[in-house]
Amino acid sequence: MEHITLLIGIVIVTALVFDFTNGFHDTANAMATTISTGALKPKTAVAMSAVLNLTGAFLSVAVAKTISGGIIDESAGVKPEVIFAGLVGAILWNLLTWLAGLPSSSSHALFGGLIGATLVAVGANGVNGDAIVMKILIPAAAAPIVAGLASMLATRLTYRIGRDADPAATAKGYRAGQIASAGLVSLAHGTNDAQKTMGVITLALITGGVVAPHSDPPVWVIVSAGLAIALGTFIGGWRIIHTMGKGLTDIQPPQGFAAQTGAATVILASSHLGFSLSTTQVCSGSVMGSGLGRKGAVVRWGTAGRMAAAWVLTLPAAGLVAACAALLADQGAWGITAVAVLALAACAAIRAASRRRPIDHTNVNEAGGGAEEEPPGVITTAIAPVGGELKATIPAPAPLTTTADPAQASA
Template sequence: MEHFTLLIGIVIVTALVFDFTNGFHDTANAMATTISTGAMKPKAAVTMSAILNLVGAFLSIEVATTISKGIIDETAGIRPEVIFAGLVGAILWNLLTWLGGIPSSSSMALIGGLIGATVASVGIGAVDGDAVLSKILIPAFVAPVVAGLAAFLATKLTYRAARNADPEKTSRGYRTGQITSAALVSLAHGTNDAQKTMGVMTLALISGGVIAGDADPPLWVIASAGIAIALGTYLGGWRIIRTMGRGLTDIHPPQGFAAQTSSAVTILASSHLGFSLSTTQVCSGSVMGSGYGRKGGVVRWNTAYRMFAAWGLTIPAAGLVAALAALLAVQGDWGVTVVAVLFVAASAAIWAASRRTVVDHTNVNDDEPGTSAEPGDRGAGDGDSGVMTAAVQAVSPPPAGAQRGDSPSDDDPNAAERRTPSAV
């Protein structure tokens, strides 16, 4: 019994590590556009986001229930070491995509890890395919499209309404609006992503017989998950913030406001319905929609193609790693030990690779090394480096006209205004 309790403890700690990586991996969702337009200084932005993620974690348990009871049959013989293996696959995918600065989905990585580990150890019958389809896969495809269309229309209406206003005054107003909308996205993120870890921790407690199968997440589970994601958010995933804020499109304050508001509404609605969607995919869709919403605005498809490829690889890649880890972990103590050692070694190697080119709050708005952007085109190039970037580098060039150089738009009150990096 002591060993089993220790194993559950290891699973709980690993789940919190995943929650921590989820926090810094997804900081860009709320704060990338706010930082890139100079609405907030980088450290102030991530601090506000961290606090609101923590608050959001206490507002709902619908998504946690989906994870703990709706995807994996906890009565099918799922053991804590299987959940541990699933978390290992999810964390390693998070770290690899963070290294490449690619906005991939922590949610899909977690789902892929859990499914892969479960199939490898128990069999595919333990996975509720209908729940995966209706609660995860369909929302994963639909939500970014809905958010993108909403951001497109919101951006159009925003520029139309402000076409005769003073550009300088409207920019200040929209920057203020960005702070409010970014706060709402952060709150929404806490209601959705923090709960996924709560669900995994609850599933581990159920599988170990610590709590009943129909139990909701205990208060200490909710609190620890909220704190872990808040700490990760505070660190700031600066590589992904750079990509989201500058790599997908050239964001102006009205676009940032429209994108963040659309994202927040989509995420909050999905959390209420219990859909375990990807906040990264929602926010990326909103940013791209806002890019096309401004006349003369563009989406940089060289970056978008890499992002789409990572989205497609997330579930199978995390699932494969988790399946291999599960096959070892179920062998007993030595298997769990081997998985833990390999996991720590791989994580350390990724961290060491990230130190070769440091991206933090002091240079998050700088031009990326190796960029092929035209003069004045902030972020049009493709300067990401790292393992994941090479793995999913798209071969298709951006479409014609995708460089900044288009003539200013009549209905764009900020077309003549060039963004300046926020003070750091």
């Protein structure tokens, strides 16, 4: 066994940076509905989610082993710089979709980055196609549909059971249920997503000869990955929280409870089976299902369509960025340095762009905080019957104009 080299150290740090972005990018998965319905205050919600993300990181290593010994064949000549390039592609895609407020999949960004970099540096023999189909593509297609159907049925059942109950008592009960189910989703997210970074770091250690092939993640890897994702979660991805909490549908407490419970069940089951599922797709599907399950509710299909487009683009887009980074990193030390500098510059530019329209815990529940803007010259009115919303748009009146010449004005 060899000692950790500088390059492997850089890969480990970059993996933990990705884990941090994964945390704040996916905070919405657990807490968007809880925050939007007022069950928890925003800062309290993300703090609770962070603690449970950290706890969940210690529950299993099945998904980590899927990544470190399943998707990428480390024996085909995969080097640490390839993993570094893959992580760069994943981080940049995560930040771009965060800037746009789109809840895309951090998991698929990571997979796309690793696959793209490996294809360029090693070739097709470095990628296990069967594992990609069985462990990534099929779950990606099935998970949001299954979660959405489960959430829709649970929402309808919840409203039917509670239709004759006292509204004040049920509101209190659903608030407690939302908090409990949000905690379960946070625990599931830590169990599933923190393992992905564990798997990447373990893969880097295997390719560098630090640990034996097919090894479980070392304890220090589990601890560091859990802390990184928990810290990112505590920062709070407010732009995406706004989209999921307010942009897809107007969520009431019974819907939030049903959506979160269904999502947590799907995620925990997939983690147990070793499926590296996208928690974002599961939770987004659950939120849309809850909108379909409540009579009279409105699902904003325009926002849902943009999310679906981001899901489809994530694997190839992250893969393309990672492939370019791998070509540059393969040139040696100067290439790796260039990739790092360019990545830092891109991250700084995205951060600067986000400050033009900031969204944080103070305005995350405000209408229009991060959602679509209405076209200029249009007034939006809302008629809200029981359980639903009907929007109508009315052209705004033309602005009054005045002349600069007082004589003309008096005439």
